[in-house]
Amino acid sequence: MTDQPPLLAPRSPRSLIVTFYGAYGRGGAGHPAGRPVPIAALIRLLGAVGVDSPSVRSAVSRLKRRGLLVADRTSDGAAGYGLSDAARQLLDDGDRRIYGRRSGRAGSGWLLAVFSVPEEQRHKRHLLRSRLSRLGFGTAAPGVWVAPAHVHDETRHTLERLGLDAYVDLFRGCHLGFEPTAEAVGRWWDLESLAAQHRVFLREHEPVLRRWARRRTVAPQDAYRDYLLALDAWRRLPYADPGLPASLLPADWPGSRAARVFSALHVRLRDAGARFVEPVLG
Template identity: 70%
Template sequence: MAEQHTPRSLIVTLYGAYGRETAGPFAVAELIRLLGAVGVDAPSVRSSVSRLKRRGLLVAERTAAGAAGYALSDDARQLLDDGDERIYGRRAPELSDGWVLAVFSVPEAERHKRHLLRSRLGRLGFGTAAPGVWIAPARFHEETRHTLRRLQLDPYVDLFRGEHLGFAATAEAVGRWWDLAAIAKQHEEFLDVHGPVLRSWEACAGAPAEEAYGDYLRALDSWRRLPYADPGLPQELLPSGWPGGRSAAVFAGLHERLRDAGAEFVGAGG
């Protein structure tokens, strides 16, 4: 399966992986070099950076050498910081963690905000328990709070924490709240593409910096969406043979083997 990596997504992934540890902004020329290594041409980099600036995720700044560059906005940094636990965390979820409920009501005159709210909750990994009632594991409540405030959607939502008391068994109910078959397919697709990449690196004695950077950035760009599509349910609530653990192990293996070697390539242009 051929994966699609958009220039805009790869830029966000680059900043998430390496941009928060640099002393200053990435110079535009450096962004062109780093994105060129994964097949993105210079005009696409420039246009994507402009879009990210308009969306408030990047801000124009001069580098220490006086070159034009871009740094993360405060909102973008918060968004990436919130995502770290999902993307890199390996803590096994437990049923005793409980749930967070988002209960919302949007006036008909502002129905465009209703669509935005549903879309954003879905992208945060919430499932639909009932019309206007969305559910997710309780550990997502702070990230949800940050996101809704950033989008000025918080006046329409109440958040609750609690446990599921029936009447249906929780394992049965989650099959209504989330499309588990579609989520499992995304895990299998990740495994199909990146499992062979990990096996190839495991057979290598070293990790050449540019190749490590390219494979890691592509893997992270694919992986970082999965912990949002998949809410990370406790094992006892999942169908047998669930592929989520296997795909998480593949990403963890690539992260451990390639991330620091890729940082050498990022730093080589500084």
């Protein structure tokens, strides 16, 4: 799940549709592989998280115009929508961030992205900055962006796919001063804003996890609803938060706790929710 999807506002119909496809609409165990989702099924499944039919249809149209969804027919001739190849690749790439959260280790070094874009190609400069930001880079200086070294492969893949690699040089290195690295990190990233985003997630979804911990049985529709809402809220955070080493973060950093809460909800609810989705998809 990456690039275009994280731009969408959480809990908007478009965002929830992208989240649904990322969780349940790509084929494999628990749902029909490679088949479009009937529009009637999509309306019912989004209705379970509070989105009405007109909003679903409008959001699908917009996602189609953006090249994320493609119109198709199901095996019985019903109108449906599947993922475009580009959207499938974006979601597959995003899985590594959303489900395979990585944090840097102290001493593992930094990745520097140094770029220069000609003035007549200002739109590419804006695109490059937005992509680096969404990959978790902070700003060390104008035209110099920094991230933990572990994001190198994803950064290279993204820049090459978008045709932006010609404008960027990538370097690995260590921070040698003059201020302590923990203080420099506070300049490169807005840690207060990142912490606030994690706390919002915890405020909304930690009580959900506690409720599920007390339940002896799992109702599939309830599991689906709570999981989809949690995933929709969570999937932006691993992009905003680059996964800095714990030694460089404030002692009360809420990101690790937020990651544990999402992981526990994923284990508890994802497959249970699939038992609600499967009959609807038919």
